[in-house]
Amino acid sequence: MANPPHGGELKDLLARDAPRHAELSAEAEKLPAIVLSERQLCDLELILSGGFSPLEGFMNEKDYNGVVENNRLSDGNLFSMPIPLDVSKAQIEELAIKPGARLTLRDFRDDRNLAIITVDDVYTPNKANEAKKVFGGDPEHPAVKYLNETAGAFYVGGKLDAINRLEHYDYVALRYTPAELRLHFDKLGWSRVVAFQTRNPMHRAHRELTVRAARARQANVLIHPVVGLTKPGDIDHFTRVRVYQALLPRYPNGMAVLGLLPLAMRMGGPREAIWHAIIRKNFGATHFIVGRDHAGPGKNSKGEEFYGPYDAQYAVEKYKDELGIEVVPFQMMTYLPDSDEYRPKDEVPSGTRTLDISGTELRSRLRTGRDIPEWFSYPEVVKVLRESHPPRHAQGFTVFLTGYQNSGKDAIARALHVTLNQQGGRSVSLLLGETVRAELSSELGFSRADRTRNIGRIAFVASELTRSGAAVIAAPIAPFEDARVHAKELVEKFGSFYLVHVATSLEHSEKTDKRGIYAKARSGEIKGFTGVDDPYEVPAKVNLTVDIEKTSVRSAVHQIVLMLESEGLLDRL
Numbered sequence: 408m409a410n411p412p413h414g415g416e417l418k419d420l421l422a423r424d425a426p427r428h429a430e431l432s433a434e435a436e437k438l439p440a441i442v443l444s445e446r447q448l449c450d451l452e453l454i455l456s457g458g459f460s461p462l463e464g465f466m467n468e469k470d471y472n473g474v475v476e477n478n479r480l481s482d483g484n485l486f487s488m489p490i491p492l493d494v495s496k497a498q499i500e501e502l503a504i505k506p507g508a509r510l511t512l513r514d515f516r517d518d519r520n521l522a523i524i525t526v527d528d529v530y531t532p533n534k535a536n537e538a539k540k541v542f543g544g545d546p547e548h549p550a551v552k553y554l555n556e557t558a559g560a561f562y563v564g565g566k567l568d569a570i571n572r573l574e575h576y577d578y579v580a581l582r583y584t585p586a587e588l589r590l591h592f593d594k595l596g597w598s599r600v601v602a603f604q605t606r607n608p609m610h611r612a613h614r615e616l617t618v619r620a621a622r623a624r625q626a627n628v629l630i631h632p633v634v635g636l637t638k639p640g641d642i643d644h645f646t647r648v649r650v651y652q653a654l655l656p657r658y659p660n661g662m663a664v665l666g667l668l669p670l671a672m673r674m675g676g677p678r679e680a681i682w683h684a685i686i687r688k689n690f691g692a693t694h695f696i697v698g699r700d701h702a703g704p705g706k707n708s709k710g711e712e713f714y715g716p717y718d719a720q721y722a723v724e725k726y727k728d729e730l731g732i733e734v735v736p737f738q739m740m741t742y743l744p745d746s747d748e749y750r751p752k753d754e755v756p757s758g759t760r761t762l763d764i765s766g767t768e769l770r771s772r773l774r775t776g777r778d779i780p781e782w783f784s785y786p787e788v789v790k791v792l793r794e795s796h797p798p799r800h801a802q803g804f805t806v807f808l809t810g811y812q813n814s815g816k817d818a819i820a821r822a823l824h825v826t827l828n829q830q831g832g833r834s835v836s837l838l839l840g841e842t843v844r845a846e847l848s849s850e851l852g853f854s855r856a857d858r859t860r861n862i863g864r865i866a867f868v869a870s871e872l873t874r875s876g877a878a879v880i881a882a883p884i885a886p887f888e889d890a891r892v893h894a895k896e897l898v899e900k901f902g903s904f905y906l907v908h909v910a911t912s913l914e915h916s917e918k919t920d921k922r923g924i925y926a927k928a929r930s931g932e933i934k935g936f937t938g939v940d941d942p943y944e945v946p947a948k949v950n951l952t953v954d955i956e957k958t959s960v961r962s963a964v965h966q967i968v969l970m971l972e973s974e975g976l977l978d979r980l
């Protein structure tokens with residue numbers, strides 16, 4: 408038998424309300440609806456499935472205050488994370504949210520009705536107090552930032568009637584509800600299960616740690632990674648799940664099961680560790696691993712840790728008698744090359760040689776294509792990671808040329824296009840100003856707003872192409888700094904961005920204009936022409952400046968190629 412759920416009863420609201428489904432569905436169609444954000448959806452999913460048992464809805468003020476102040480719900484049950492439904496003043500007014508009202512909770516992704524909330528109360532949280540007591544108060548903490556910048560000013564509490572499960576299209580078979588996972592453990596005959604929480608790829612150290620924990624407790628292993636919301640910058644869950652799937656056969660004799668948890672993490676360290684343990688208990692685990700800096704958000708901008716490395720372990724230790732799930736604390740695992748084994752740091756005899764690869768170092772090796780040794784990870788895991796993190800020579804990038812019309816930027820762009828095509832290895836896209844104007848922006852003029860929109864479109868296309876591994880050469884006039892900065896930010900989400908200022912003077916650009924466009928601008932036939940009667944803001948920060956009066960097109964292209972080469976983007980294997 409699996410571990411009893413927190414509070415004694417699994418609050419599987421979906422199962423409970425299934426007989427009333429038709430009635431609730433019809434009612435939901437008529438009620439005012441709150442469209443839930445991604446984070447709220449994660450919370451809702453775990454309330455509906457019983458992952459947050461004993462919660463049966465979003466927290467009312469009494470429960471919220473109890474949790475914030477003392478880690479306790481009003482019925483006395485231990486619970487460490489506030490789970491209210493945050494709303495704005497406008498929503499309260501528009502939807503007439505008040506005690507007793509019933510409202511539909513809707514999925515923003517597909518407009519499906521998921522649940523009905525019966526409002527218990529609407530209250531104004533003391534966010535500063537919540538930030539301090541729950542997360543430690545540092546304004547840079549991601550959950551505190553969320554509270555201050557994203558969460559609505561008001562909280563709504565109330566019980567839920569469940570209507571539908573959230574629809575998922577990825578890894579559906581691995582998304583067990585607590586009831587399903589309990590049944591699965593039952594089927595396997597597992598009575599002792601040690602759960603492992605993670606938001607990162609797993610390597611040999613993690614496999615050794617979980618096997619050690621299982622061995623020490625004569626248990627099986629539940630790999631229970633978070634696939635809801637984790638820390639921005641984390642490796643996406645698609646890649647991670649493929650990593651966990653690749654790792655699974657490395658466990659002996661079907662020892663481990665993989666289940667995905669749709670949790671929105673808060674990175675709340677000690678509070679989060681207690682919450683994680685409660686959730687795993689609800690999913691039927693009997694043991695829960697809490698390692699170093701569990702659910703910690705890393706360091707703030709001053710380089711200070713938000714929590715001490717073992718604060719989370721102390722927190723779960725404090726409540727161990729009433730948690731009802733045995734916490735298995737672990738030190739960092741480290742590799743001992745001389746004996747080719749992993750051990751917890753505190754079990755390494757002094758003077759023994761150890762090896763480690765940090766997350767930052769791993770990301771750097773993935774980026775550059777450098778070797779990831781077998782003592783660190785399994786080849787099948789590295790293969791999955793490399794597919795999602797191609798080395799530099801296979802990554803996309805954008806070269807963005809800016810300058811006056813006829814400055815030579817188009818000639819350089821065309822020549823660079825040919826040069827990169829000659830080199831091969833990537834598809835190369837050329838986005839000349841005139842092409843984009845004709846194909847994407849034909850309705851736009853040359854006002855500041857229209858030019859900004861035009862550059863925004865170029866940036867969007869360039870970022871999508873960069874994401875898929877192409878080389879992009881864009882060459883609009885792009886006279887405004889803010890639009891260029893925006894383009895850089897957008898592209899840099901997916902690859903490198905190089906700004907090249909073709910700084911040929913206006914005089915030269917005008918003098919060599921064979922198409923007579925400047926003449927038309929001077930005569931007033933074309934209005935608001937860059938350099939004539941419209942400004943060009945010289946870029947504040949560039950990767951390269953070239954001037955076609957002093958440099959040939961060939962030499963400018965060569966400078967760009969050398970810049971790309973120095974970054975490893977043009978390496979051929």
Ligand SMILES: Nc1ncnc2c1ncn2[C@@H]1O[C@H](COP(=O)(O)OS(=O)(=O)O)[C@@H](OP(=O)(O)O)[C@H]1O
Binds near residue numbers: 882886924
């Ligand atoms: N008012 C005004 N100002 C600047 N340019 C003008 C203007 N009116 C038309 N054109 C022609 O449009 C082409 C430049 O468009 P861009 O998309 O590069 O400009 S911007 O980046 O959106 O500012 C460029 O065309 P090509 O020379 O064919 O590239 C300009 O000649």
